[in-house]
Each structure stands twice: as C-alpha cells, then as structure tokens.
Amino acid sequence: MTIAQKIKALRKQAKLTQTELGDMLGVQKNAVSKWECGRVTDIPAGKIKAMAKIFDVPPSYLIDNEAVSVPKPAPEGGVSEEEIKFALFGGDGEITDAMYEEVKQFAAFVKARSRK
Numbered sequence: 298m299t300i301a302q303k304i305k306a307l308r309k310q311a312k313l314t315q316t317e318l319g320d321m322l323g324v325q326k327n328a329v330s331k332w333e334c335g336r337v338t339d340i341p342a343g344k345i346k347a348m349a350k351i352f353d354v355p356p357s358y359l360i361d362n363e364a365v366s367v368p369k370p371a372p373e374g375g376v377s378e379e380e381i382k383f384a385l386f387g388g389d390g391e392i393t394d395a396m397y398e399e400v401k402q403f404a405a406f407v408k409a410r411s412r413k
Contacts, residue, residue, distance in 0.1 A: 300359055301335040307352040308333070322347050 298306075308318050308329075315329040322329075322344055331337040349356040385400055 299335060299362060300338070300340070301333050303359055304329075304348065305333040307348070307354065311352060318348075318351070321351055 308315070311318075313321075314326075315333070316326045319326045319329045324344065328337070332340055345359050346356050349359055385397075
C-alpha cells in the first residue's frame, strides 16, 4: 500500500474531506489531492508527522510501503494497538506483527483457560 493510498484511506476512515484535512495541516485542498493520487511524493516530514497525529498512527506507518492494513483506532477511551505494543515490548527495537500476534494468542489462551 502506497503513502497515497494510506492517506486517502485514513482520511476517509476519519470522515474528513480533503479540504478539512488540508485546513488541519495548513495546506490547500489541491495539495491533499496531489498526495492522495500520488502526483506529489515528497511530502514534508512535518506534514507526515502532523497527519500521523491526526490519524493516530505512527509516522512510520505512512512511510513504510510494507504496512498494508490501516491500524484500527483505539476504542473510545481505550488503548490503541500501538500503545499495547509499546507497553508489552517496552518500545525498544522493532515490534513485528508476528510478535504481537503471539501475545494475542497467549491472551486468548489465558482467557479460555479462565473460563473452565
């Protein structure tokens, strides 16, 4: 998934128009449009960081072409998956999806065991 596709998907998930996102970032609607269609790929780092904050994703998610799924937002008043990963693994080094899946499987095991 490209940065253009991610910006568009996250904007739609947040129910924002291109104009609204542009206003939040201090750019014109046409800049957002150019980012989303891939005509402009050299997006300033400050704008990427600001978008990441708006969409509640790490900046690396926007930049990394390997990340394909849009992170789920935290439930109202809840904790995001990124915050859980940080708490579990201390935020040191790369936290892979495989590591996180292993922890989720263990949590499901503990939950199932407690129901017996």
